[in-house]
Each structure stands twice: as C-alpha cells, then as structure tokens.
Amino acid sequence: MGRVKDILLRTVLNNKVVILFAILCIAAIYTAQNPLTFVASELFTRIGRNGFMVLALLIPVLAGMGLNFGIVIGAIAAQIAVFWTVYWGFEGSSGFLLCLLLSTPLAIFFGWLVGKLFNRMKGAEMIAGLILGYFADGLYQLFFLYIIGGIIPVSNPRLIISGGIGVKNTIDLTGNLKYSLDNISSGSMLTIACGAVILVTVVKIIAALAKREGIPKKTWLALAGALIMLGLVMLPPVSKLLSARRLLLLHGVLLALAAVIAKQAWLMINNRLIGRRKDYPLGPRFFLIALALAGVLLTCLKPAEEILMSVEIPIATYLCILGLYLFNAALLKTRLGQNMRTVGQSQTVAHAAGIDVNRTRIIAMIISTTLACWGQLIYLQNIGTFSTYGAHTQVGQYAIAALLVGGASVQKATAKQAVIGVILFHTLFIVAPQAGKELFNNAQLGEYFRVFVAYGVIAVSLAMHAWKTAMKPKKPLEA
Amino acid sequence: MFPWLRKVLANISLPHLIIVAFFLILLCSAAPLGLSIPSLISDTLRRWAMYGILVLAMVPAIQSGIGPNFGISLGIVGGLLGATISIEMGLTNPWAAVAVAMAIGGAIASVLGILYGLLLNRVKGSEMTVSTYVGFSVIAFMNIMWLSLPFSKGTLIWPLGGMGMRNNISLVDSFGHVFNNWFSFHLFGGEETGIFVPTGLIIVFLASCLLMGLFLRSKTGIAMSAAGENPAFTRAAGINVDKMRIIGTAISTALGAIGIIVYAQSYGFLQLYNAPLMMGFHCVAAILIGGASTKKATIANVLVGTFLFQGILAVALPVVNKILPESNLPDVIRIIISNGIILFALSKAKGGEVSG
Amino acid sequence: MQSQFLLHMKNISKEFFGNPVLKNVNFQVRPGEVHALVGENGAGKSTLMNILFGMPVIHSTGGFQGEIEINGQPVAFDSPHQALDYGIGMVHQEFMLIPEFTVTENIKVGREISQPSLLSRVFGKELETLDREKMAWDARIALEEIGLNIEEHTLVAGLPVGYKQFVEIAREIDKTGIKLLVFDEPSAVLTESEAEKLLNIMRHIARKNIGIILITHRLGEVMAYADSVSVLRDGELVMRAEIKDTNILEIAEKMIGRKIERFVDSAAGHHDSREIALSLRNFHVDMPGEMVRGIDLDIWQGEIFGIGGLAGQGKLGIANGIMGLYSSRGEAEIFGRKFNPNKLGAALANDIAFVSEDRRGVGLLLNQSIEHNLVFSAMHTRNEFLLDLKIVKLYHRSKGRKHALDMIKLLDIRCTGPRQKTGSLSGGNQQKVCLARALTLKPKILIVSEPTRGIDIGAKKLVLEYLVHLNRQLGMTIIIISSELVELRSLCQRIAIIAGGKVARILQPDAPDAEFGLAMSGG
Structure with a gap:
C-alpha cells in the first residue's frame, strides 16, 4: 500500500504544473458553462492552429539554448512570404506551396543569423531572443510600412494603404490562402505520398542498374505496394471516400485507438514470436490494449459521442503536426540529435569530444526558426485573416507559455509536454472570458486573466530555472 | 592632455555614433522643413525631464549588480496605485495631491522592491530574463486589479455601468502639471515663439539626480556599487552583498514609482492597463544610449541618454509628420533604436564569455 | 627501427x-x-x-x-x-562526464556508432541513425576490460563518485589504438x-x-x-x-x-610573550577545491607563521574560512576570545586583516581608483574616512586622498596618482595596494595569502621585507600562506604543512628537505 502511495505522490509532484492547470481548466469550464461541443470544436481548431509552433520550440531546449523567444523571426519569414504570395495572386494549395518555397530559404537564413548572434551571447540566449524579437519586429514594421510601396513599387488597392505606401493592417486570406492546407483531402495526400515513393524507388532502381548491382527485394516490394495503392486511390468509390477534407473527430479517435492496439500487438508479436525473447513483459502491453478498448467503449457514451460527432479536424494539418512529432523523435535518434543533447548538457564535454559546438547550436536555431516559419504558415492559413502588424508579436509568448503549462522547463521539454500544454493552455484561453463573465460579470477580466497566466507561467518557470542554476554550486558541508 | 576627453571618446561605440548622427540629421532637417525650432527644443526639454527619473531608476539597479531593471513596471505600478489613491482621497490642492501620491506610491514600491530584491537574489545570473517577465506579469496582474479594485471617484472609473477604471485618467483636478507650471517661463520670446521652460519639473529631476549622486558617495552607496562590481571583494570586506542588492532594487523600484508620477503630472493623464508594459525597455534603452553598460551606470549616462533618446523622439515626430503625414514612423524608429541598443549592450556584456 | x-x-x-x-x-x-x-x-x-x-x-x-x-x-x-x-589519451582530474547521460552515451560521446538512413542519404552523415545496440556492446567491452562491473545503461548521475573516473578510463580505452x-x-x-x-x-x-x-x-x-x-x-x-x-x-x-637563503637574518622569534594570538580547534572549511578537514593550530603573538602545502590540499581554505568567505565548523579564538567565523565580518571586527590569494577576483575593485580601494575596508568596518552628517555618512574625500598619498609613498606604489584605476597597475603594485588596504585596518593579525604570486622580483622583495618590518617593528602577528616553500622557509619561524585538509607536520624552517617533501605528499 505504501508503495502505491509513494508512486502516487511522486507522480503528483512531478506533474504539479500540469495538474494545477488541469484543475484550473476544469474549474473554468465548469463556471463558464459553455457547451462542451463548443469548447471541443474550438480546442481542436486551436490545436491544429498552434500545435506546430509549440513543437518548434523543442530543439533549442534540447541544445541547451533555453526557450527560443526568437521564433518570432521565423513567423516574420512566413509573413513576408504570405504577403508576396497574396500579392502575386496565387491561391489554394499551389499558393501554400509557393509560401513554403519562398519562406523556407528566408527562415533558414534568419535562423543562421540568430544562431550566429546567440553564439556571441552564450548564457543569455533567452533575453537576447526576446529583445531580438522586438528588434526584428521594428525592422519588419519598417519594411511593411515604408519600404513596400515606398521603395519597392507595389500597387494593389486591396493590400496597400490608400496613400500608396505601406501595407494595410489586415489582409484577408479568404479565397486565396485560407484553409489551403486544411482543405487538402486525404486522397490527394495519398496520391502525393505514393507518387513520392514511386519516384524514390524508380531512382533507386535506375541507380542500381547503372552501377550493375542487384536490386534488393525490398525496393521492388515498395514499388509494387505504392503502385497498387495508387491504383486503389484512383478507383472511383475509394477516391470518393477519400475526398473528405476533414475527419470526424470520432473517426480520428477510433483510428488513433486502433493504431495503439495495432502497435502494442506488433510489439508483442515482434518480441515474443519473432525475437523469441521469453522475458519480454506482456503485462503493460495488455494493459494498454485494454485501455484502448475502454476508450472505444467510452466513445459510445452519449456526451462523449455528442462531442466526437460535432468536431471535424483538418486532416492535412494534423498530419503535419504528427509529422513534426515524429521528426523530433527521429532527430533524437540521429548523430546530430545526440550531438545537440551533448552540447545542451555540457559545452565543455562536447568540445573535448570533438563536436563543433557553435555549428551544432546554429543548426538547432536554423531548424527551430524554419519550423516556426512553417508553424506560422499553418496558423495564418487556418485563421484566414492576416493581421499584418500583429500576427507575429505574441507568437513566442504564447507558444512558450503553452509549452511550460505542459510541464516543460527551460532545460527539458518533450513533445508530450508540448501537446498537453497546447491543450490545457488553449482550453483556458477559450473559456476564460466566459468564466470571467459568469464569475465577475466581466468578460474582460477573464481575458486579462489568461494574459496574466501566459506571462506568469513564463516568469515562474524562468525564476525556478534560475533559482536551480544558482543553487547548484552549493554543496552541503561534508562531515 | 585631456584625459576626460580621451575617456569619453574611448567609450563611444558605433551604435552611439549612429544615434548621435541620426539626432543631428533630424535636427538639421527640422529647420528647412519649416518647423519651429523653439517648440522642438521646448518639447525635448520637457520630455527629457519627465522621463528622467524613470531612467535614473536604472542607476541603483545597475550599480548594485542586478543589471538593467526591466522590471521597473513594478515601481510604476506602485506609483500608479499611489496616484489613484491620492485622487480617490479627493485632495484638491495639487501639491498635497502629488505629495500624497508620491508618499503612498513610494511606500508601496519600496515594499514591492524589497520582495523583488529577495527574488532577484535567488536568480543571480538571470536577473534580466526574470525581471522582464516579472514586469510583464505585474502589468497583467494589475490589469485584473484595475478592473476590480473598489475605487469610486468619477474621474477614475468608467461612467455609466462600465466596469473598472478608465484607461486614461485626467489629472486636471488633481496634480496635473503641478511641477511643470511651477515658476515656468518662456525663454527668447513669448507664449507662442519662445522656449517653454518647465522650471519645477527640471528642478525635481535635477534634485533627484543630485540626491542619487550623494547617495552613491555615501557609505551605503559605495558599498552597494562595490557589491555590483565585485561581490567577492565586497564580501571579503565584511559586507552583506545580498542586502546591498536588495537596497539597490528597492531604491530603483521606489524611483520608478516617483518617476511615473512625475511623468504623469507632465503628461496630464494617468495611463493604466497596458500603457506601462514596455516602459522598462525604453528606460533601459535610454541609459544604454547614454553610455552605460549592463554593469556600470552613472548620473551622466542618465542625463545624456535621456536627452538623446527623448530628443530623437521629440524631433522625429514633427519631422516625420511633415514628410509622411499620419505615420507612426517615429514609433518604429523607437522600437528599432531601443531594442537595437539593448541587444548591442547585451552582446558586449556576454561577448567575452565564450566557452568551447 | x-x-x-x-x-x-x-x-x-x-x-x-x-x-x-x-x-x-x-x-x-x-x-x-x-x-x-x-x-x-x-x-x-x-x-x-x-x-x-x-x-x-x-x-x-x-x-x-x-x-x-x-x-x-x-x-x-x-x-x-x-x-x-x-x-594519446587523458583521464581528467575533473570529470568530463555528462551526468544525465548513460554510461554508454558517455563512453561514446562524440564517437557514436551510426547507420545510414533515408535522411542521412539526403542531408549527410550527421543524420545517420544511432546504433545503440552496438554502442552498448562496445561500452560493455571497455568496462569489462578495466574490470568494472556496472550496467552500461545506468545514468552516470546515479553512480558513486568513485566510479565516475572509471567511466572516463573506459572511454579512453574504448578509443581505438x-x-x-x-x-x-x-x-x-x-x-x-x-x-x-x-x-x-x-x-x-x-x-x-x-x-x-x-x-x-x-x-x-x-x-x-x-x-x-x-x-x-x-x-x-x-x-x-x-x-x-x-x-x-x-x-x-x-x-x-634547493638552497635556502634566509631572507631575514635571524629566525629568532619576537614571540617571547607566549600569548596565543589565534587558535583553531577541529576547524573545517567547506571551500570547493581547498577543503579543510579538521585542523588544530595555535599561532603565537608576534610570530611569522607559515602555512604551506600543495595546491588543492586545503591551505587556502584555512584563511578563507577564518575570514568567513566560506562556511566553516569548529572553534576559533583570537587572543583568547571566541569568535564565530561564519558571521561575515567577524574576523575583521576582531582585528584580523586578510590579503587574498585571488588578487584580481577578491582583492581589488579593478574599475575603481587606488584611493577607493585603499579606504574601502576601513570605511566599512571602522567607519573611517567618513563625513557624518547624521542622516547620511558621506565619503570624506580629502581624508581619503591624504591617506592614499601616504600609502603610495610608504609602499612605493608605482602609479600616476591616487586616481589611477587599480586594473591598470602591474601585478606587484596591485599586491601593494591590497597590502596597504589591509594595513589601513590597523590589524593585530595579518593573514597574507600567496603574497608573491605573479609579481616581479623587485616587488617581491619589497613586499616580503615590508612584512618582516611589520612584524619586527610593530609586533604584528603575520600568517603567510604560500605555495613557495622557499619563501616560507626564508621568512617564517614555524611552518605548518597542510595535506589532505589536515596539518601534516609543523616544521622549523631549517628542517631537512626530505621531511618537507614527505609532509607535502601526505606521508
């Protein structure tokens, strides 16, 4: 019994931030009395909108550069690309693609600059990133307000202030970029994926033929699989089924649960039957499968079903977030990821081990800035109005606050914490005004409260980190 | 031959040169554009003295070793509370009103400053990051407070069923312009053409600088500066470094309270809610422009820095308005200059510390 | 061949x-x-x-x-x-290990084994996937080679201190050739x-x-x-x-x-009174890198007492502990009065002055003038050089200036004047400023740590001679802590050798070399 209590206590202590905010969220939802379906649908919109950006923060933490307040600069790169794309009149998925093509090199360049700068300010990256964000915002305003139209001739009454100099406050993305990623159907994504696989395998085969080497069976299998898949997608009934742009949350949840079951089953089979490891524990696997099955049962409950049936999630966007989640995990398993971890833990050891510390840090910043840039593209195409001078200003603040609410700290942040953080932080964001209204008859109060939470959680987290760092050198007097 | 001149020249860096040159260019372009030079000078003078004390608040912070006090919002909030309480009390004599506001504001800020100093002593090495977010959090917290504090005076709260306090509170009935108008006069001309000299305001500012100068030469002030420059040395002389840092922080915070009241009486309004959010950044930028570093600041840095920073803004506004009417270019310039100079100072402070 | x-x-x-x-x-x-x-x-x-x-x-x-x-x-x-x-490999004295990494990761740091992957074909070798199994295998072999029986996947943070160095050795062994x-x-x-x-x-x-x-x-x-x-x-x-x-x-x-030259003519002490100036009992100091682990010392009034020993053995910790700069345990008495060294400033209040071994770090305010450096300690512990206006105490500039000029002359500090910043002085002159600041306190006991480190010969001679002068003429008790055994043997009446945080021996300056050598090596 004592052990259970111990474990319970430790779990609570280790996750105190998350638990605190979970309680706060539940209380706020309860007082706000918003319909749950509304909260859920808002929440899933916001996860799609902001999740990518929060995940973009993880790599600098890994590399010991703290919370990257400099992601604002990635957002700026995205916004520059969005402006020109709209100006040139591109629309839909091709427009989105153009945004990607334009913004990525820009973001890489910016990230490189930021990395260079941070290498000159080791140990002060966070404050430097914060100030750098404001500084970049000033240059951005200068560019959008005076250089566009003032020096670069641009004339478009929809985008430019009536005087002919400077970009308008808001740019409507409806009809051009709005939902340009959200609306990509699963069918077209599958087609693209199959196309990519076919292309890669064909190149492989040609290369192998040119070198007069044997072609491995796996390559042929991949080619055949992709071709069959492509054929399947082309079939009218299937393509009709796959033309959906949004996925009902119910289906999404069921798919996810099915994936969990499949993975656990595969683990069991792989270890016990194929790997023939007798000591591989099956208990946890069965437990997770049971949990997933219970989840399936839960979806049949009336209130849960109601929520699940009322929310639709954009497939492509969620896949992008999932992709980034997997990318982060994959990066950790590479040489580069390990180098970043080493640099993050001790620059001295890294240097002695022959790792180029400065270069590794710059790469971390480039990746983070580029991801932030893509995150901002996702955000803008979903929200549908591009507030020229406001869209990027709070990006760093809110993404970082969300990450911290998820239980992350300055030195350690995981993808799981990012996801939990986004859910909790945005739940609070959705319900706070209404809760303020119900409690104090003032919606403004709730709005101020959520801003306070955003700043407060960052302040507390930074102070805790600094406190811990300052405490470290002190050791108890030895006996 | 002139060692002080060499010293001054050695301290001038490229960003400072750019800023001074920019200021001179602005000044030179003002006359051909047909702007009234006396009014520009009056404006510069007024802004110089009205922001001065807030910038002066950076001196004890930097000297005591906590670095540029981005968390000056804490003091500002204390000052705003003092001012609102003074208005709520309904004091009609402007001198009494401003005195009460300063007393209450200073007291609140000192208490907050001591607590803040205790916090900063626990986060040595990361004071700037922590203080920035403490500053932001305090403003956000006070936003909630401004909505819910039980003030009742008509000038303070929204009329007719609105909740909470106004964004801008007029000080006409209380201490508006009380210092500005004291013994004020026009130099070289009359009401329209002369240079307006807000004598009282300038005296208050310079007196504050003088007091700060005396403090820095006192036993405590010397110990505080030493604690900032070399904590190990100061400890070896038997001085409690943490206490000195708390003193520095508390004085800085209290000066923030006094500073915002002086600022508000000159502006004529009390600005609540998010108005003071970025004020800390401007104060830090001003003293850095004056040649201070994140480790060392003097009264001269305050005088010069505030003059340059506010001078640029005072001159840029009409100049830009002449060229590009109704633009917020001065605002953009301010953002770039203030954050650029802070970034520069940070890179100087940490530049040497490259490991690996 | x-x-x-x-x-x-x-x-x-x-x-x-x-x-x-x-x-x-x-x-x-x-x-x-x-x-x-x-x-x-x-x-x-x-x-x-x-x-x-x-x-x-x-x-x-x-x-x-x-x-x-x-x-x-x-x-x-x-x-x-x-x-x-x-x-050629090196096993470091301070651990070059990452506590949050496993033993394997530490052994393989910077030399991870990896396999090509899809990403690495596009972006280069850095994105190859780590082969953790092979890495663990290699680590296992290296650990077995040195006969260390620990699991290669435990975190280094969880290992006993003594084992950490073995992990470092394993890392060196694992390097091929x-x-x-x-x-x-x-x-x-x-x-x-x-x-x-x-x-x-x-x-x-x-x-x-x-x-x-x-x-x-x-x-x-x-x-x-x-x-x-x-x-x-x-x-x-x-x-x-x-x-x-x-x-x-x-x-x-x-x-x-080496040949010893007595700096002063006679080793005969001034300490006829046999009064104990400073006494330490079971004194521990927690100074990282210079731990003091329980020493007993009695220093007579009027003697020049030397404390020697190798770096890291704790000789520096004694002085820093007495002055309250690092926390200490045990008993300390000055002229028979008990005092608590942990109370900051207690030693200063009891007429002990200290010249630190870390001249630039602890000894001086490098950005301030000679004058300010000289009067600083006396101003704060003795309330000297102050103009008392009742509400505030302001610095009395003319008094301070006069004192600074006196000291500059007395100790022959080579400078452009009392306003010169100490950061721009030479090492020897900086040391003189430190010494002058300690003397401004008019102490009864003067502790000088590494008095001649990094200063030129001329200044060295002057500083040492002045210490003797203080002792002979003013009867000041002087404790010199130095890594230079020659220096101690040429000046002191008795020399304590510290090894492992304890007093190994107390020797006369003319004791045989071998005795000093053995004492220093803890034998």
Whole structure:
C-alpha cells in the first residue's frame, strides 16, 4: 500500500504544473458553462492552429539554448512570404506551396543569423531572443510600412494603404490562402505520398542498374505496394471516400485507438514470436490494449459521442503536426540529435569530444526558426485573416507559455509536454472570458486573466530555472 | 592632455555614433522643413525631464549588480496605485495631491522592491530574463486589479455601468502639471515663439539626480556599487552583498514609482492597463544610449541618454509628420533604436564569455 | 627501427613571456610501464603535458623548443584532437562526464556508432541513425576490460563518485589504438579504497602494453604502483630512475631540495610573550577545491607563521574560512576570545586583516581608483574616512586622498596618482595596494595569502621585507600562506604543512628537505 502511495505522490509532484492547470481548466469550464461541443470544436481548431509552433520550440531546449523567444523571426519569414504570395495572386494549395518555397530559404537564413548572434551571447540566449524579437519586429514594421510601396513599387488597392505606401493592417486570406492546407483531402495526400515513393524507388532502381548491382527485394516490394495503392486511390468509390477534407473527430479517435492496439500487438508479436525473447513483459502491453478498448467503449457514451460527432479536424494539418512529432523523435535518434543533447548538457564535454559546438547550436536555431516559419504558415492559413502588424508579436509568448503549462522547463521539454500544454493552455484561453463573465460579470477580466497566466507561467518557470542554476554550486558541508 | 576627453571618446561605440548622427540629421532637417525650432527644443526639454527619473531608476539597479531593471513596471505600478489613491482621497490642492501620491506610491514600491530584491537574489545570473517577465506579469496582474479594485471617484472609473477604471485618467483636478507650471517661463520670446521652460519639473529631476549622486558617495552607496562590481571583494570586506542588492532594487523600484508620477503630472493623464508594459525597455534603452553598460551606470549616462533618446523622439515626430503625414514612423524608429541598443549592450556584456 | 620508448620528448624548453618554465627536459615512457611524473606546483608538469597534447595555450605563447617522438617517429600536434589520433589519451582530474547521460552515451560521446538512413542519404552523415545496440556492446567491452562491473545503461548521475573516473578510463580505452594514457592526479578526489582500485586498474591497463603517465604528488602511490619516475623541479628534470633503484626519501628530497637563503637574518622569534594570538580547534572549511578537514593550530603573538602545502590540499581554505568567505565548523579564538567565523565580518571586527590569494577576483575593485580601494575596508568596518552628517555618512574625500598619498609613498606604489584605476597597475603594485588596504585596518593579525604570486622580483622583495618590518617593528602577528616553500622557509619561524585538509607536520624552517617533501605528499 505504501508503495502505491509513494508512486502516487511522486507522480503528483512531478506533474504539479500540469495538474494545477488541469484543475484550473476544469474549474473554468465548469463556471463558464459553455457547451462542451463548443469548447471541443474550438480546442481542436486551436490545436491544429498552434500545435506546430509549440513543437518548434523543442530543439533549442534540447541544445541547451533555453526557450527560443526568437521564433518570432521565423513567423516574420512566413509573413513576408504570405504577403508576396497574396500579392502575386496565387491561391489554394499551389499558393501554400509557393509560401513554403519562398519562406523556407528566408527562415533558414534568419535562423543562421540568430544562431550566429546567440553564439556571441552564450548564457543569455533567452533575453537576447526576446529583445531580438522586438528588434526584428521594428525592422519588419519598417519594411511593411515604408519600404513596400515606398521603395519597392507595389500597387494593389486591396493590400496597400490608400496613400500608396505601406501595407494595410489586415489582409484577408479568404479565397486565396485560407484553409489551403486544411482543405487538402486525404486522397490527394495519398496520391502525393505514393507518387513520392514511386519516384524514390524508380531512382533507386535506375541507380542500381547503372552501377550493375542487384536490386534488393525490398525496393521492388515498395514499388509494387505504392503502385497498387495508387491504383486503389484512383478507383472511383475509394477516391470518393477519400475526398473528405476533414475527419470526424470520432473517426480520428477510433483510428488513433486502433493504431495503439495495432502497435502494442506488433510489439508483442515482434518480441515474443519473432525475437523469441521469453522475458519480454506482456503485462503493460495488455494493459494498454485494454485501455484502448475502454476508450472505444467510452466513445459510445452519449456526451462523449455528442462531442466526437460535432468536431471535424483538418486532416492535412494534423498530419503535419504528427509529422513534426515524429521528426523530433527521429532527430533524437540521429548523430546530430545526440550531438545537440551533448552540447545542451555540457559545452565543455562536447568540445573535448570533438563536436563543433557553435555549428551544432546554429543548426538547432536554423531548424527551430524554419519550423516556426512553417508553424506560422499553418496558423495564418487556418485563421484566414492576416493581421499584418500583429500576427507575429505574441507568437513566442504564447507558444512558450503553452509549452511550460505542459510541464516543460527551460532545460527539458518533450513533445508530450508540448501537446498537453497546447491543450490545457488553449482550453483556458477559450473559456476564460466566459468564466470571467459568469464569475465577475466581466468578460474582460477573464481575458486579462489568461494574459496574466501566459506571462506568469513564463516568469515562474524562468525564476525556478534560475533559482536551480544558482543553487547548484552549493554543496552541503561534508562531515 | 585631456584625459576626460580621451575617456569619453574611448567609450563611444558605433551604435552611439549612429544615434548621435541620426539626432543631428533630424535636427538639421527640422529647420528647412519649416518647423519651429523653439517648440522642438521646448518639447525635448520637457520630455527629457519627465522621463528622467524613470531612467535614473536604472542607476541603483545597475550599480548594485542586478543589471538593467526591466522590471521597473513594478515601481510604476506602485506609483500608479499611489496616484489613484491620492485622487480617490479627493485632495484638491495639487501639491498635497502629488505629495500624497508620491508618499503612498513610494511606500508601496519600496515594499514591492524589497520582495523583488529577495527574488532577484535567488536568480543571480538571470536577473534580466526574470525581471522582464516579472514586469510583464505585474502589468497583467494589475490589469485584473484595475478592473476590480473598489475605487469610486468619477474621474477614475468608467461612467455609466462600465466596469473598472478608465484607461486614461485626467489629472486636471488633481496634480496635473503641478511641477511643470511651477515658476515656468518662456525663454527668447513669448507664449507662442519662445522656449517653454518647465522650471519645477527640471528642478525635481535635477534634485533627484543630485540626491542619487550623494547617495552613491555615501557609505551605503559605495558599498552597494562595490557589491555590483565585485561581490567577492565586497564580501571579503565584511559586507552583506545580498542586502546591498536588495537596497539597490528597492531604491530603483521606489524611483520608478516617483518617476511615473512625475511623468504623469507632465503628461496630464494617468495611463493604466497596458500603457506601462514596455516602459522598462525604453528606460533601459535610454541609459544604454547614454553610455552605460549592463554593469556600470552613472548620473551622466542618465542625463545624456535621456536627452538623446527623448530628443530623437521629440524631433522625429514633427519631422516625420511633415514628410509622411499620419505615420507612426517615429514609433518604429523607437522600437528599432531601443531594442537595437539593448541587444548591442547585451552582446558586449556576454561577448567575452565564450566557452568551447 | 623501433625505438624502445613509446614516447620520447627530447630537450624540451618552453618560455612564457620570457620566463623559462621548462629547461631542456628529457622525458621518456616505455610501452607497458607506469611512469610517474612528480613535482611541486609550478615545477612544469602541466606545461610538459600541454606540450605533449599540442594545447592551444602553447601555440598562442610562441610554441616550444625540442622534439617529440612516438615510437621513434617525430610528431607535432597542433590540437588535442590530433594527439588523440596518435593514440594519446587523458583521464581528467575533473570529470568530463555528462551526468544525465548513460554510461554508454558517455563512453561514446562524440564517437557514436551510426547507420545510414533515408535522411542521412539526403542531408549527410550527421543524420545517420544511432546504433545503440552496438554502442552498448562496445561500452560493455571497455568496462569489462578495466574490470568494472556496472550496467552500461545506468545514468552516470546515479553512480558513486568513485566510479565516475572509471567511466572516463573506459572511454579512453574504448578509443581505438590507444597507446598512451595520462592520469592527471587521479586519486585526488577518491577515497582510499577507490584510489586503490583505480591504481590497480591502471596497472592492469599497462599490462596490455599501453604506456601510462601518472601525475601525482602522493609519493606512496608512486612507490607502490609506478615502474619508473621522473622528478621535475623549477622546470628542470632533476631525476629519472627505476622505482626499484630508488626510495621515497630520495624522491622527496629531489622534489623539494634547493638552497635556502634566509631572507631575514635571524629566525629568532619576537614571540617571547607566549600569548596565543589565534587558535583553531577541529576547524573545517567547506571551500570547493581547498577543503579543510579538521585542523588544530595555535599561532603565537608576534610570530611569522607559515602555512604551506600543495595546491588543492586545503591551505587556502584555512584563511578563507577564518575570514568567513566560506562556511566553516569548529572553534576559533583570537587572543583568547571566541569568535564565530561564519558571521561575515567577524574576523575583521576582531582585528584580523586578510590579503587574498585571488588578487584580481577578491582583492581589488579593478574599475575603481587606488584611493577607493585603499579606504574601502576601513570605511566599512571602522567607519573611517567618513563625513557624518547624521542622516547620511558621506565619503570624506580629502581624508581619503591624504591617506592614499601616504600609502603610495610608504609602499612605493608605482602609479600616476591616487586616481589611477587599480586594473591598470602591474601585478606587484596591485599586491601593494591590497597590502596597504589591509594595513589601513590597523590589524593585530595579518593573514597574507600567496603574497608573491605573479609579481616581479623587485616587488617581491619589497613586499616580503615590508612584512618582516611589520612584524619586527610593530609586533604584528603575520600568517603567510604560500605555495613557495622557499619563501616560507626564508621568512617564517614555524611552518605548518597542510595535506589532505589536515596539518601534516609543523616544521622549523631549517628542517631537512626530505621531511618537507614527505609532509607535502601526505606521508
């Protein structure tokens, strides 16, 4: 019994931030009395909108550069690309693609600059990133307000202030970029994926033929699989089924649960039957499968079903977030990821081990800035109005606050914490005004409260980190 | 031959040169554009003295070793509370009103400053990051407070069923312009053409600088500066470094309270809610422009820095308005200059510390 | 032709800014032997190793003279990484480990094994996937090689302190083709049994035909574990011998021995009164790197008392503990009065003044004038040089200026005037300022730590003579803490040698060299 209590206590202590905010969220939802379906649908919109950006923060933490307040600069790169794309009149998925093509090199360049700068300010990256964000915002305003139209001739009454100099406050993305990623159907994504696989395998085969080497069976299998898949997608009934742009949350949840079951089953089979490891524990696997099955049962409950049936999630966007989640995990398993971890833990050891510390840090910043840039593209195409001078200003603040609410700290942040953080932080964001209204008859109060939470959680987290760092050198007097 | 001149020249860096040159260019372009030079000078003078004390608040912070006090919002909030309480009390004599506001504001800020100093002593090495977010959090917290504090005076709260306090509170009935108008006069001309000299305001500012100068030469002030420059040395002389840092922080915070009241009486309004959010950044930028570093600041840095920073803004506004009417270019310039100079100072402070 | 030596450094000379630190040193290590390198601090051991590893500090100060051969092949390293390529490794004194990493990750840091992946084909080798199984396998082998039975997947943070160094050794062993391993004071931070285990592992490694250089000052270890020994003194090789041909007394004597010149004519003390000025009982100080682990000392009034010992043994901790700069335990009395050193400023209030060994870090406000530095302590502990206006106490400039001018004259501080910043003074003049500041306090006991470190000969002489003058003329009790044994032996009436945080011996200055040597090595 004592052990259970111990474990319970430790779990609570280790996750105190998350638990605190979970309680706060539940209380706020309860007082706000918003319909749950509304909260859920808002929440899933916001996860799609902001999740990518929060995940973009993880790599600098890994590399010991703290919370990257400099992601604002990635957002700026995205916004520059969005402006020109709209100006040139591109629309839909091709427009989105153009945004990607334009913004990525820009973001890489910016990230490189930021990395260079941070290498000159080791140990002060966070404050430097914060100030750098404001500084970049000033240059951005200068560019959008005076250089566009003032020096670069641009004339478009929809985008430019009536005087002919400077970009308008808001740019409507409806009809051009709005939902340009959200609306990509699963069918077209599958087609693209199959196309990519076919292309890669064909190149492989040609290369192998040119070198007069044997072609491995796996390559042929991949080619055949992709071709069959492509054929399947082309079939009218299937393509009709796959033309959906949004996925009902119910289906999404069921798919996810099915994936969990499949993975656990595969683990069991792989270890016990194929790997023939007798000591591989099956208990946890069965437990997770049971949990997933219970989840399936839960979806049949009336209130849960109601929520699940009322929310639709954009497939492509969620896949992008999932992709980034997997990318982060994959990066950790590479040489580069390990180098970043080493640099993050001790620059001295890294240097002695022959790792180029400065270069590794710059790469971390480039990746983070580029991801932030893509995150901002996702955000803008979903929200549908591009507030020229406001869209990027709070990006760093809110993404970082969300990450911290998820239980992350300055030195350690995981993808799981990012996801939990986004859910909790945005739940609070959705319900706070209404809760303020119900409690104090003032919606403004709730709005101020959520801003306070955003700043407060960052302040507390930074102070805790600094406190811990300052405490470290002190050791108890030895006996 | 002139060692002080060499010293001054050695301290001038490229960003400072750019800023001074920019200021001179602005000044030179003002006359051909047909702007009234006396009014520009009056404006510069007024802004110089009205922001001065807030910038002066950076001196004890930097000297005591906590670095540029981005968390000056804490003091500002204390000052705003003092001012609102003074208005709520309904004091009609402007001198009494401003005195009460300063007393209450200073007291609140000192208490907050001591607590803040205790916090900063626990986060040595990361004071700037922590203080920035403490500053932001305090403003956000006070936003909630401004909505819910039980003030009742008509000038303070929204009329007719609105909740909470106004964004801008007029000080006409209380201490508006009380210092500005004291013994004020026009130099070289009359009401329209002369240079307006807000004598009282300038005296208050310079007196504050003088007091700060005396403090820095006192036993405590010397110990505080030493604690900032070399904590190990100061400890070896038997001085409690943490206490000195708390003193520095508390004085800085209290000066923030006094500073915002002086600022508000000159502006004529009390600005609540998010108005003071970025004020800390401007104060830090001003003293850095004056040649201070994140480790060392003097009264001269305050005088010069505030003059340059506010001078640029005072001159840029009409100049830009002449060229590009109704633009917020001065605002953009301010953002770039203030954050650029802070970034520069940070890179100087940490530049040497490259490991690996 | 194969040379009989694995490493042969020939006629190595090195100067730092005109100061010779190594003079024609010849140094050889055979494969499969444990070769001890012994010498006092500053004898040139670390410079010799820096040259071997091609450290940047050597290149940036003008390189060195002489040749290095490995297996008879002349080599020249530009960086430590090149030395590694030749199979030369170093086990560091301070741990170069990452606590949050597993043992495997630490052993393989920077040398991970990886496999090509889809990403790496596009973006290059850096994105290859780690092969954790192979890495663990390699780590296992390296651990087994040194006979260490720990799980390769445990976190280093969870290991006992003594084991951490073994992980470092495993890392060096794991590097392919390691031929020569340098152990830099490996036993300094270990308990006795851990040290024994480590040294046994070292011998075990040597049996695989790997040459080992053991840098140490524990002569007992040298006798027990080394095959041969080189002794450096003042940058010169004074001895190279097989252990079986020598004995511990000879090594100790060679390490210390030099001609002693009495700085002052007579060692006869001024302390006829036999009154105890400062007394310490079971005194512990928690100063990282200079731990004091329980000492008893009585210092007579009017004597010049020396405290010596090697770096890291705790001699510096004593002074810093008395002054309250690091926390301490135990009893301390001044002239029979108990006082609590942990209370900051208590020692100052009890008429003890201190000149710190860390002149630039603790001793001076480098950005302030000589005048401010001189009056600072007295202003705060004695309320001197102040103008009391009742509400505030302001600095009395004219009093301070006068005092500064007096001191500048008295100690011959070479400066442009009392307004000059101390940061721009030479080391010797900075030391004079520190001394003058301590004297401004008019102390009864003066503790001077490393009085002559890094100052030129002229200033050195002046500082030491002035200390004697203070003692003889004013009867001031003086405690000198120094790594320079010669200096202590030329000045002091009694010298305590500190080893391992304890008083090893209290010796007369004219005691035999071997006794000093043995005391310093903890024997």
